[in-house]
Amino acid sequence: MHDERRFNPQHHHTLVSPQRQARWDPPRFLARLGLQQGQTVLDLGCGPGFWTIPLAELVGPTGKVWALDVSQEMLDALAARNPPPQVHPLCAKLPTIDLPDDEVDLAWGAFVYHEVEPPQRLAVELRRVTKPDGRVIILEWRPDAKHDDGPPRAHRLSPRQLAGWLREAGFGKIAQTWHDVDAYLLEAS
Numbered sequence: 579m580h581d582e583r584r585f586n587p588q589h590h591h592t593l594v595s596p597q598r599q600a601r602w603d604p605p606r607f608l609a610r611l612g613l614q615q616g617q618t619v620l621d622l623g624c625g626p627g628f629w630t631i632p633l634a635e636l637v638g639p640t641g642k643v644w645a646l647d648v649s650q651e652m653l654d655a656l657a658a659r660n661p662p663p664q665v666h667p668l669c670a671k672l673p674t675i676d677l678p679d680d681e682v683d684l685a686w687g688a689f690v691y692h693e694v695e696p697p698q699r700l701a702v703e704l705r706r707v708t709k710p711d712g713r714v715i716i717l718e719w720r721p722d723a724k725h726d727d728g729p730p731r732a733h734r735l736s737p738r739q740l741a742g743w744l745r746e747a748g749f750g751k752i753a754q755t756w757h758d759v760d761a762y763l764l765e766a767s
Contacts, residue, residue: 590626590655604632610756610763611715616640617683620707622672623647623690626655627665633686634662644668644677673700677707684708688717689761691740692733701747704766714749714766716740724759737762 592598608629613619615638624630624645634643639662646668647653653667670676672694685704694700704714719728721736728734741752741764749766756763 588651590652593625593628594659598628602628604629605635608632608636611636611684611686613637613641613684618642618644618681620644620646620675620677620682620685622675622685622687623693624656624667625652627659627661629686629688630656630665631659631661634665637664639664642666644682646670646672646675648672673697673703675703675707679706680709680712681707682709683712685712685714686717687714689719689728691716691718692729692735697735697739698743698746701743701749704744705747705749712767714744715755716764716766717761718764719761720757720759723761727760737764740764741766 613636617637618641619633619637621630621633621643624647627645630643630645637643641664643665645653645656645665648669648671650669653669656667668676673696685708691697691700708714718740719734721731721734737754744752744766752764752766754762755765
């Protein structure tokens with residue numbers, strides 16, 4: 579049975595479509611994150627690897643990308659794309675993150691936070707797995723978006739809601755670092 583908040587894994591091909599590639603251009607978009615070779619990244623809700631593979635390129639062969647998804651079908655689609663060896667698939671249902679404390683330099687979540695219940699618990703897990711000097715960066719759909727791409731508006735989270743949960747979880751510095759008419763980027767450290 580498919581959870582109404584979760585993206586249907588049977589549509590995984592749409593997540594790596596040429597149109598989506600043109601819209602988001604992951605290598606260009608991710609360049610703003612300032613990742614370094616050798617860092618460890620967690621890609622929340624990685625799907626078929628739309629962001630995962632470009633993240634792996636940024637951290638290089640000495641880095642690591644934990645590609646977490648609830649769906650084995652999504653992880654199989656990622657594997658079919660032959661990701662580099664620094665990509666490590668992890669099947670888990672958020673908000674649980676089956677990683678040790680202080681494991682990642684950066685936790686990246688693109689269009690997944692709105693799917694998680696309870697969202698407050700995910701913020702706590704993100705604080706736990708992120709190194710003390712690490713960052714969490716969340717890309718989400720705006721509730722007041724101009725276009726209808728993405729989840730139903732009733733499922734979307736405002737930057738203020740998301741910032742509140744991250745602050746309660748112990749992140750001290752939270753800022754919206756980018757937005758357009760449909761989405762926003764929130765960074766916490």
